[in-house]
Amino acid sequence: MVRQLLREQEWLTVKEAAALYRVTDETMLGWVRDGHFPCRISQAELHIARDALVGALRQAPRRPLRRYLSR
Numbered sequence: 546m547v548r549q550l551l552r553e554q555e556w557l558t559v560k561e562a563a564a565l566y567r568v569t570d571e572t573m574l575g576w577v578r579d580g581h582f583p584c585r586i587s588q589a590e591l592h593i594a595r596d597a598l599v600g601a602l603r604q605a606p607r608r609p610l611r612r613y614l615s616r
Contacts, residue, residue, distance in 0.1 A: 556585065556592035565598055 557565070562582070563573040573593070577584050581601070583594045 555595040556587070557595050557598065559591050559593065562593045562595075562598055566602075 559570050559573050563570045582597045585592050
């Protein structure tokens with residue numbers, strides 16, 4: 546059941562996710578590496594769950610992300 550939900554979920558490329566957040570691809574990759582967003586590799590490309598991205602936009606940041614934005 547969990548696998549089916551993961552398949553049905555909408556997944557964005559790093560470039561699409563970065564555009565949604567208005568940050569660079571490198572910043573988005575840093576957030577993914579730090580475990581802020583679930584991801585998967587499909588067809589040799591990293592994809593990030595859209596629901597997680599949108600959900601994070603709706604809540605206040607748990608810790609400052611400023612250090613990522615200055616990279």
